[in-house]
Amino acid sequence: MTSSGGSVQHRAVLASPPEELPPERRPRPGPIAVLPEPDEFFVTAVQEAGGTVAPLSAETRGVIWLSYARAAEFPGILERYPGIDWVQLPWAGVDAFSGILASTVGRDRPIWTSAKGAYAEPVAEHALALTLALLRALPTRVVARSWGPKIGRSLFGLDVVIVGAGGIAVELLRLLEPFRTRVTIVRRTAETMPGADRTVTADRLLEVLPDADVVIVAAAMTGGTAGLLGAAEFAAMKPTAILVNVARGGLVDTDALTDALASGTIAGAGLDVTDPEPLPDGHPLWSEPRALITSHSADTPEMTTPLLAERVKTNVRAFLDHARFDGLVDPEAGY
Numbered sequence: 001m002t003s004s005g006g007s008v009q010h011r012a013v014l015a016s017p018p019e020e021l022p023p024e025r026r027p028r029p030g031p032i033a034v035l036p037e038p039d040e041f042f043v044t045a046v047q048e049a050g051g052t053v054a055p056l057s058a059e060t061r062g063v064i065w066l067s068y069a070r071a072a073e074f075p076g077i078l079e080r081y082p083g084i085d086w087v088q089l090p091w092a093g094v095d096a097f098s099g100i101l102a103s104t105v106g107r108d109r110p111i112w113t114s115a116k117g118a119y120a121e122p123v124a125e126h127a128l129a130l131t132l133a134l135l136r137a138l139p140t141r142v143v144a145r146s147w148g149p150k151i152g153r154s155l156f157g158l159d160v161v162i163v164g165a166g167g168i169a170v171e172l173l174r175l176l177e178p179f180r181t182r183v184t185i186v187r188r189t190a191e192t193m194p195g196a197d198r199t200v201t202a203d204r205l206l207e208v209l210p211d212a213d214v215v216i217v218a219a220a221m222t223g224g225t226a227g228l229l230g231a232a233e234f235a236a237m238k239p240t241a242i243l244v245n246v247a248r249g250g251l252v253d254t255d256a257l258t259d260a261l262a263s264g265t266i267a268g269a270g271l272d273v274t275d276p277e278p279l280p281d282g283h284p285l286w287s288e289p290r291a292l293i294t295s296h297s298a299d300t301p302e303m304t305t306p307l308l309a310e311r312v313k314t315n316v317r318a319f320l321d322h323a324r325f326d327g328l329v330d331p332e333a334g335y
Contacts, residue, residue: 001225002252009105009306009307010119010121010122010303010307011121012117012120012167012307012311013117013120013124013167013168013170013171014117014167014170014326014327015117015123015165015166015167015169015170016316018318018324018325018326018328019324019328020322020323020324021111021323021324021325024108025111025314025323026107026281027061027062027085027086027110027111027319027323027325028061028085028171029061029319030052030059030060030061030062030083030085031052031053031054031057031059031060031061031062031313032052032053032054032060032061032062032063032064032316033053033055033056033057033060033063033064034046034060034063034066034233034320035056035063035065035067035077036065036066036067036070037066037067039197040063040095041163041309042060042066042308042312044307045309045310045312046064046141046299046312046313046316048313049312049316049317050315050320051316051319051320056081058081058082058083059083060081060084061083061084061085061086061180061319062084062085062086062087062088062316062319063077063084063086063087063088064087064088064312065087065089065090065258067090068090068091068096071096071097074100074324075086075099075100075103078100078110082113084109084110085109085110085111085169086109086110086111086112086315086319087110087111087113088114088311088312088315089112089113089115090111090114090115090219091114091115091169091330092114092115092116092117092118092119092120092147092166092167092327093114093220093221093223093247093248093335094112094114094220094329094334095156095221095248095250095334096242098222098223098334100331101329101331101334102331102334104331105331105332109244110315110323111325111328112328112329112331113250113311113315113325113326113327113328113329114122114314114327114335115164115304115307115308115311115327116167116168116203116220116327116329116335117326117327118165118298118304118310118311118326118327119291119292119298119303119307120168120170120171120172121296121306122298122299122300123168123171123272123299124168124171124172124175124218124273125171125219125298126246126272126294126297127168127172127173127216127218127246127270127272127298128172128175128176128298130246130270130272130292130294131155131214131242131244131270132155132217133153133269134242134244134267134268134269134292135152135153135154135214135272136152136153137151137152138179138292139268139289139290139291139327140172140289143289145329149302151153155176155179155181155214155238156179156180157179157180158181158182158213158214159181159211159212159213159214160176160182160184160212160213160214160215160216161180161183161184161186161208161209161212161215161216162183162184162185162186162196162216162218163202163215163216163217163218163228163229163251164187164207164217164219164220165185165191165193165199166189166219166220168218168247169185169193169218170195172216173193173194173195173196174195177195178222179268181214182197182198182316183197183198184196184197184199184200184208184211184212184279185198185200186200186201186202186205186208186219187199187200187201188201188202188333189201202228205228205233206232206233206236209233209236209237209241210238211238212237212238212241212244213238213240213241214241214242214244215237215243215244216244216245216246217229217243217245217246217247217249217251217252218246218247219245219251220248220334220335221248221251221335222309222333222334223334225251226251227250227251227252227253228248228251229243229251229252229253229256229257230252230256231253231260232330234256234265234266235265236258237265237266239266239267240267240268241263241266241267242266242267242268242269243257243266243269244269244270244271245269245272246272246273246298248273248275249273249274249275249276249277250275254274254275254276254285256287257269257284257285258284261285261288261291262284262285262288265276267290267291267313268290268291268292269285269290269292270291270292270294271291271292271293271294272293272294272295272296272297272298273286273296274293277296278295281291281293284324309332311326311327314326315327316326
């Protein structure tokens with residue numbers, strides 16, 4: 001697929017292949033509503049995959065929900081229209097929908113799918129860009145008004161810790177391979193991550209941080225991962241280590257990070273996401289010379305729109321036929 005600009009389009013990166021749902025969990029095919037506004041681009045995607053788009057009604061069986069900001073509206077819709085069997089959410093992270101997801105734990109329906117894996121390539125690319133920029137001291141050089149000393153480090157051969165094991169981590173492992181880095185994956189389970197030098201469970205995070213030159217946060221935001229990196233974690237890191245967060249701002253304790261940067265506990269932070277978000281004008285991180293903030297731009301609308309459209313097409317086909325959905329969400333786990 002090519003974008004309107006003629007360049008090769010990104011592709012989805014799934015951490016594991018989709019599994020076919022058992023018959024008792026399969027959604028009933030039927031009309032699909034595109035909400036909260038019927039965006040024509042996604043209406044067309046549904047139709048191209050063989051689906052029927054219709055206004056929300058008692059006959060609606062599928063919903064394409066396109067707004068993260070308007071997540072609070074969805075519980076009321078599900079309550080009024082209990083016949084909805086499948087819901088496609090717009091982003092990889094589903095934390096804004098955590099309440100309604102939790103309320104459906106133990107039920108066969110609705111089936112929830114997200115965009116997880118769909119945006120992995122652009123987000124991993126951005127994480128690598130932030131990593132290289134910090135190691136090469138670009139935040140310092142971009143504001144320089146005189147020549148200055150030769151500074152900067154190479155990524156080659158460094159120890160990298162990636163927190164998370166989804167599509168972004170899969171793609172980062174591919175991107176990091178030419179740099180001959182040593183990569184440790186930190187994940188919820190002990191299942192080995194192909195391509196990583198080491199895989200450890202999240203309870204061992206403090207154990208692996210002292211060796212890390214680069215820590216990249218690419219995990220899902222859940223009740224169990226909020227504030228995953230705080231003062232203790234930064235104290236465990238090398239003073240030369242850098243942090244990159246391309247997941248959710250709430251995974252990192254902002255006050256602890258601000259203090260760690262100001263004190264030189266760690267060498268730098270590349271943040272595409274913050275807590276709060278947007279980061280308020282005047283916040284100390286804006287003037288922190290060791291911080292590089294990119295205002296949640298790892299996946300711009302120009303990148304995500306065609307990728308979400310492909311996810312919609314894939315899952316409409318699953319909804320209508322084989323029930324092998326990409327990006328299935330576990331309501332109990334929260335991602």
